[in-house]
Amino acid sequence: MSTRANVASAIASIGVLFIGWQIGAQGGTAVAVPGGTASRTTTTGGTTTAPRTTTAPKTTTAPAAPGGAPGGRGGSGGVTVTLKVPAGASGTFTGQAATHRWGTVEVTVTLASGKITGLTEAVDDGGDNHSARINSQAVPVLKQKILAASGGGAVSTVSGATYTTQAYLTSLQSALDQAG
Amino acid sequence: MTTTVRPVPQPLVGWPDHDAARYRAQGVRRAWARDALQVACWLSIAAPVALWLGEGGLAGAGSLAGVLKAAGIVSGLVATGSMVLMLWLTARVPWIDRTIGQDRATALHARLGQLTFGGPLSHALYLLAAYALADRLNAVAEFWSLWQFGDFALAVVALLLLATVAVSSVVAARRALPFEAWKAIHLATYAAVLTGLPHQFSMGDVFAAGPAQWYWLAVWALTLFAMLSFRVFRPLFNSLDHAVIVSAVEHETPDTVTITMTGRRLDDLDAAAGQYFHWRFLAPGLWWHQHPLSLSASPTGSTLRVTVRALGRGTAALLGVRPGTRVLFEGPYGIFSDAARTAPDVVLVGIGIGITPIRAVLEETRFAPGRATVILRASRPEELYLVREIEDLCRAKGARLYTLVGPRGRDAAGRERWVPAQYPGVHLWDLCPAVASSDVYVCGPDAAADLVVADAVAAGTPADKIHHERFAW
Numbered sequence: 223m224s225t226r227a228n229v230a231s232a233i234a235s236i237g238v239l240f241i242g243w244q245i246g247a248q249g250g251t252a253v254a255v256p257g258g259t260a261s262r263t264t265t266t267g268g269t270t271t272a273p274r275t276t277t278a279p280k281t282t283t284a285p286a287a288p289g290g291a292p293g294g295r296g297g298s299g300g301v302t303v304t305l306k307v308p309a310g311a312s313g314t315f316t317g318q319a320a321t322h323r324w325g326t327v328e329v330t331v332t333l334a335s336g337k338i339t340g341l342t343e344a345v346d347d348g349g350d351n352h353s354a355r356i357n358s359q360a361v362p363v364l365k366q367k368i369l370a371a372s373g374g375g376a377v378s379t380v381s382g383a384t385y386t387t388q389a390y391l392t393s394l395q396s397a398l399d400q401a402g
Numbered sequence: 403m404t405t406t407v408r409p410v411p412q413p414l415v416g417w418p419d420h421d422a423a424r425y426r427a428q429g430v431r432r433a434w435a436r437d438a439l440q441v442a443c444w445l446s447i448a449a450p451v452a453l454w455l456g457e458g459g460l461a462g463a464g465s466l467a468g469v470l471k472a473a474g475i476v477s478g479l480v481a482t483g484s485m486v487l488m489l490w491l492t493a494r495v496p497w498i499d500r501t502i503g504q505d506r507a508t509a510l511h512a513r514l515g516q517l518t519f520g521g522p523l524s525h526a527l528y529l530l531a532a533y534a535l536a537d538r539l540n541a542v543a544e545f546w547s548l549w550q551f552g553d554f555a556l557a558v559v560a561l562l563l564l565a566t567v568a569v570s571s572v573v574a575a576r577r578a579l580p581f582e583a584w585k586a587i588h589l590a591t592y593a594a595v596l597t598g599l600p601h602q603f604s605m606g607d608v609f610a611a612g613p614a615q616w617y618w619l620a621v622w623a624l625t626l627f628a629m630l631s632f633r634v635f636r637p638l639f640n641s642l643d644h645a646v647i648v649s650a651v652e653h654e655t656p657d658t659v660t661i662t663m664t665g666r667r668l669d670d671l672d673a674a675a676g677q678y679f680h681w682r683f684l685a686p687g688l689w690w691h692q693h694p695l696s697l698s699a700s701p702t703g704s705t706l707r708v709t710v711r712a713l714g715r716g717t718a719a720l721l722g723v724r725p726g727t728r729v730l731f732e733g734p735y736g737i738f739s740d741a742a743r744t745a746p747d748v749v750l751v752g753i754g755i756g757i758t759p760i761r762a763v764l765e766e767t768r769f770a771p772g773r774a775t776v777i778l779r780a781s782r783p784e785e786l787y788l789v790r791e792i793e794d795l796c797r798a799k800g801a802r803l804y805t806l807v808g809p810r811g812r813d814a815a816g817r818e819r820w821v822p823a824q825y826p827g828v829h830l831w832d833l834c835p836a837v838a839s840s841d842v843y844v845c846g847p848d849a850a851a852d853l854v855v856a857d858a859v860a861a862g863t864p865a866d867k868i869h870h871e872r873f874a875w
Contacts, residue, residue, distance in 0.1 A: 224866075227437035234441050235448035242452030246460060355537055 307374035308402030317397030320389035324353040329393040338372040422746045429744025435501040447483040467535040474528030481521025494632040504735035519568040553600035560598030637732035648727040657712040675700040675762035679733030691716040696759035709758040738871040740767040753779040753846025771800025775834040778805045820853035830857040838862035844870045
């Protein structure tokens with residue numbers, strides 16, 4: 223327990239924590255995945271499994287208020303997924319159910335000449351309170367984001383609901399693919 | 403006396419400079435290694451928290467539930483990091499052993515253990531509170547909701563196991579529990595670690611993905627590898643390879659025996675006089691006990707020698723061990739040997755049965771005539787174990803020898819002293835004026851040895867020159 227060792231330990235530990243904190247404050251190690259389709263889905267026997275995202279914001283606390291930028295991280299820090307809406311398509315399509323860690327999402331989308339005009343979803347939270355609460359707060363936020371990009375384009379992950387978001391977008395894309 | 407001791411080294415004429423320089427360099431090297439180890443220990447706790455911060459861990463901490471959750475995650479990370487560290491400290495890693503000695507590593511392991519139980523407990527309580535708050539449920543309902551979820555039940559089992567171990571360790575520390583019972587319960591920590599593992603990866607999303615997942619997978623894999631190699635395979639391989647058997651058993655006193663063992667190619671073990679092994683004598687009634695015993699003589703290419711006093715039921719059975727008995731061993735461990743030397747002067751203090759490793763160190767370590775002081779302390783004359791051998795070594799190598807015999811005394815203020823009652827004012831520095839610049843080796847029962855260490859500290863001996871072997875579990 224020399225002074226040298228104590229000082230070195232303190233500097234090293236605090237340094238590492240500080241670097242971690244800085245990276246975290248700048249939006250995590252999250253580097254937006256361009257495109258997203260390639261890394262996004264694997265289809266197995268009718269259900270689509272959302273991949274574990276390597277860049278997930280790590281809190282499962284749901285956003286404070288629907289519509290707000292949750293947790294101060296905004297949309298730019300997390301993963302973005304690019305939606306491709308078939309040009310000129312109209313109608314209502316139901317995507318494949320996407321299973322994720324904490325449940326399943328099945329999205330039904332309404333299109334009017336290549337624009338998303340309506341979204342409904344069947345969300346199974348596995349009977350878990352905590353997941354139910356996350357879903358109930360995250361899904362409305364996510365729907366607003368999608369409607370804002372109704373013609374296709376980047377939609378960022380809802381902080382604190384990474385799995386739900388990924389599964390939702392996976393199911394949605396499969397619905398959109400049916401329209402095309 | 404046995405005839406298996408290596409020939410006494412020739413008396414040194416003068417102090418060869420390269421030995422002084424070698425010991426100094428050895429001290430400097432070990433100080434750096436010790437400091438590096440300390441930094442590594444702290445980093446192993448800080449790194450997981452930093453990883454969590456790096457992935458935006460604080461992002462959710464805007465509400466009370468978020469703050470509680472962050473506190474729960476951090477305490478879980480710190481607890482896990484410290485448990486991994488504890489496993490490494492008890493894994494008999496050669497580098498750690500050479501740096502601080504396995505006995506000290508084990509003592510550190512025990513101290514961390516006392517601090518660590520608070521970690522998983524607060525992890526559980528903080529997260530329960532955080533989720534209950536977020537879900538607007540009471541604690542019982544939230545617990546029930548989590549119970550149906552993932553590996554939560556296993557995690558609860560892990561926490562209960564850890565609680566059992568913590569309680570038993572406290573009881574054992576008070577000597578209210580036999581060592582074997584304590585050890586059996588202690589094995590439950592492995593079960594606790596294993597049952598606690600799944601929920602770390604499956605429940606929280608902290609280890610679920612990204613760099614943190616890779617970090618923890620690597621950490622657990624390496625830890626498992628170290629535990630298996632150094633605690634299981636290496637001792638087993640060494641025991642089989644060196645085929646050690648008891649070759650001679652001699653009584654020093656009615657309750658003390660010197661056991662000499664022979665084996666093949668023992669040079670390969672790189673054992674040093676004063677180091678200890680965990681011995682297991684494969685004889686009926688003995689095989690299920692493991693005894694940590696120090697070498698009481700320099701090891702040779704074919705022999706190892708220990709001297710043991712019957713202090714408990716387990717060691718009492720050792721008095722009856724017969725030549726020809728197969729021996730399994732783990733070791734050598736510890737740096738209570740020439741490896742700890744940092745200076746030309748040396749003071750060797752042995753108390754009771756602690757005299758025996760002192761005898762071994764005296765045999766092997768190097769000093770110029772007149773630069774070593776040997777102090778043997780015993781309650782009764784017959785407890786000056788191996789004193790004839792020590793006299794011969796002192797004469798041959800030129801060390802001063804003091805034997806202090808008699809019941810332990812007290813000082814003017816009524817505090818216990820390590821010197822016998824008939825030498826009231828005598829301190830370490832009276833017997834060895836150079837004690838402040840000497841390497842001071844102390845071995846004996848903890849209470850008395852601590853008093854010697856306190857004497858050395860009072861004399862101004864720096865902590866890194868005091869080498870105190872603990873009879874650690």
